[in-house]
Amino acid sequence: MAVVYSSNTRDFITTTDVYGKCTSRHSGTSAAAPLAAGIIALLLQARPELTWRDVQHLIIRSAITVRPDDKGWITNSAGLRFHIYYGFGRIDADALVTLGQNWALVPEQTTIELKSNATFQTIANYDLATIDCAFGGDNFHLEHVIARVSIHHPRRGDLAYDLQSPAGTWSRLASPRRNDRSPGDLKDWDFVTVAFWGEQALGTWTLEITDTSPMVCFFFIFFYFLFFIFLIFFLIFFSFIWRKKKRRNNTLRQ
Ligand SMILES: [Ca+2]
Numbered sequence: 001m002a003v004v005y006s007s008n009t010r011d012f013i014t015t016t017d018v019y020g021k022c023t024s025r026h027s028g029t030s031a032a033a034p035l036a037a038g039i040i041a042l043l044l045q046a047r048p049e050l051t052w053r054d055v056q057h058l059i060i061r062s063a064i065t066v067r068p069d070d071k072g073w074i075t076n077s078a079g080l081r082f083h084i085y086y087g088f089g090r091i092d093a094d095a096l097v098t099l100g101q102n103w104a105l106v107p108e109q110t111t112i113e114l115k116s117n118a119t120f121q122t123i124a125n126y127d128l129a130t131i132d133c134a135f136g137g138d139n140f141h142l143e144h145v146i147a148r149v150s151i152h153h154p155r156r157g158d159l160a161y162d163l164q165s166p167a168g169t170w171s172r173l174a175s176p177r178r179n180d181r182s183p184g185d186l187k188d189w190d191f192v193t194v195a196f197w198g199e200q201a202l203g204t205w206t207l208e209i210t211d212t213s214p215m216v217c218f219f220f221i222f223f224y225f226l227f228f229i230f231l232i233f234f235l236i237f238f239s240f241i242w243r244k245k246k247r248r249n250n251t252l253r254q
Pocket residue numbers: 124125126155158211212213214215216
């Protein structure tokens with residue numbers, strides 16, 4: 001949903017450490033998560049009545065876009081900028097608390113379930129399955145959107161999952177994982193996205209599942225190729241032996 005400062009290969013967080021010491025090499029999520037928790041504690045100190053959803057609304061609306069030139073930033077139809085790496089940006093403690101001070105609490109959460117009537121579809125290499133699902137009835141402003149998927153595929157790591165909202169915003173739910181060769185099924189697997197935050201629910205949703213890799217084919221092509229190389233090598237080798245033998249027989253005859 002959002003990011004905070006942590007570490008890279010050169011820079012770290014300086015903070016207190018155990019045994020009465022300090023450290024200048026605090027890193028990773030161990031540094032980021034408590035920093036975010038501390039900032040949220042400041043917000044709750046200012047407005048103790050905020051719910052967890054209010055806190056998320058405030059983080060999203062006050063976050064600052066980081067690395068704006070990076071590819072992948074999208075602006076959804078609610079005008080919020082989202083990146084799959086950074087969420088809605090970096091949490092800004094001052095902006096967050098300032099916005100929170102006069103924030104009107106969000107109404108009670110509503111959960112709507114939409115069942116697709118998609119039938120069984122096979123997905124070949126480099127092919128995709130598209131599932132459309134229309135949502136009618138009352139309109140809602142979206143927060144968390146969950147796509148629940150059951151799938152059987154010979155190499156599940158080849159698959160990419162992308163969801164499009166009725167407003168036309170795309171969200172990558174899961175990227176392919178080259179080392180996941182498992183043929184194991186996904187059974188009622190929940191993919192959660194917050195990329196559509198603030199958009200409206202009404203309209204047609206599209207889920208695209210793409211097989212991004214012909215690895216199985218490559219595997220077979222590679223071994224066929226290897227087999228033919230060996231075959232050619234043996235043919236040359238035997239023809240060489242045969243010619244040598246023939247030459248020797250001719251020599252003996254002479
Ligand atoms: Ca494949």
